[in-house]
Amino acid sequence: MKAAPFAYHRPEAVKEAVDLLAEFGDDGKLLAGGQSLVPMLAMRLTHFDNLVDISRIEELVGIDRRDDAVVIGAATPDVFVELDDEVAESVPLLTRATPYIGHFQIRTRGTLGGSIAHADPAAEYAAVALALDAEMEAVSPRGSRNVAAKDFFTGLWENSLASDEILTAVRFPVWSGRSGFAIEEFARRHGDFAIAGAVVAVELDDDDRVKRCGIGLLGLGSTPLRGWTAEQAIAERSASEVEADELGRMVVDALDDIPADLQGSAAYRAKVGATMVARAWTSAIAEASNA
Template identity: 75%
Template sequence: MKAAPFAYHRPDTVAEAVQMLGEFGEDAKILAGGQSLVPMLAMRLTHFDNLIDISRIDELKDIERCGDELRVAAGTPHALVGMDDEVAESVPLLTLATPYIGHFQIRTRGTLGGAIAHADPAAEYAAAALALDATIEATSARGRREIPAAGFFTGLWETSLAPDEILTAVRFPVWGRRSGFAVEEFARRHGDFAIAGATIALQLDDDDRVSRCGIGLLGLGSTPLRGVVAENAVVGQNVDAVTAAEIGKLAMGGLTDIPADLQGSAEYRSRVGATMVARAWTAAVAAVQTSETEAIHA
């Protein structure tokens, strides 16, 4: 199939893009990398009279450390995020998540902002944004506003972005010392959408108690989710007193609408999800211990 006819626009600046978006209203759609939108248009699952291509706007391609946050501009390709030294140093969870995103062609063309704005339930960067308590920057002709990641995803492929807003950047907190991060997911083949997965960010205090924990879940709801029940249960606990299996069970216990489809039943996804959380927890704890050892020998 071919996409229905549409008008193509390619602004040179964010200001031009938001002006067009405000002018065309709901008849317009932002095109970033196009890795999700173009197939949907081709199969006529969706249609817009106007496509606004922001892929060549230079101000949307940037990675910058700003104090205790890392700001990643929305048009930054997955591949660049995955290779960037500042990302690896400041927000390792993004580096770990990148190889799970599709195949190298998708990572070369797709963008961080596009992946998060698309709000796919199995999106790795979206789950990482939730786990890290990231902040979404949205820009319109009315100005810029900030949206906590926890309130950004509202439904299947739906977000709290207003019709005239563009996602222009995501700010990720830098967690600092005694932190560990991990990503685990299960798919039929590498590059397929995950049946279930987890991103975990973990920080310990000097007495080995969990001072902070973020668990992002993918493939386990109509949106990317947080494992809030499990997070709350482990904060304040000594890390050695927490078992991986317990964390996996708690993370699934807080979910109320696990999907069932051709990939598996809700019960199957729940079992896989619990296993992915458990594996990610084990890896995150090991990462804290590894960072401690490396610091001693540095």
């Protein structure tokens, strides 16, 4: 199939893009890398009269260390994130998650902001943003605002941005101290969407107690999720007291409406998800313990 006809716009500045979105309203849609939107248009799963291509807006591309955070422009290609030394040193979870995103060709065109804004429940960057308490920077005709990752994802392929609002950058806090990070996911083939997966960030204090922890989940709900209940249960506990398998079960037991589809039943996804959490926790704790 081919996409239904649409008008194509390529602004050169954020303000111009915002003005176009305000003009088009619900008939306008942002196009970044297009790795998610273009196939949906081609299969006619969705349609918009106007596409606003922001991939060439230079102010939306870049990686910048600002004090205790790394700020990444929304139109920054995935491959830039994957290969950047500052990201690898300051936000290693992003570096480790990126190779799971499709294949190299997809990561060359896909963008960090596009992946996060698309709000796919199996998206790696969305899970990382949740686990690390990232903040989204957005601009609209009313000005700019920041949105916490926990408030950004609202449903299947839905986020909290208004129709005339653009995600301009994502701010990832830099975790210091004795920190460890890991991602584990299961897919039928490398590059496919995860059937289930988890990213884990953990920081230990000097007594090997869990100082803070973030658990982002892939493919276990209708939207990107975080394992809040399990995180609270292990807070301040000694790392040696937290059994990985127990933690995995705790995470999935707290979830409602685990999806079922041709890839697997809800029970299957829950079992795989618990295993992915346990594996990611084991790797992250090992790294933090040796930091």
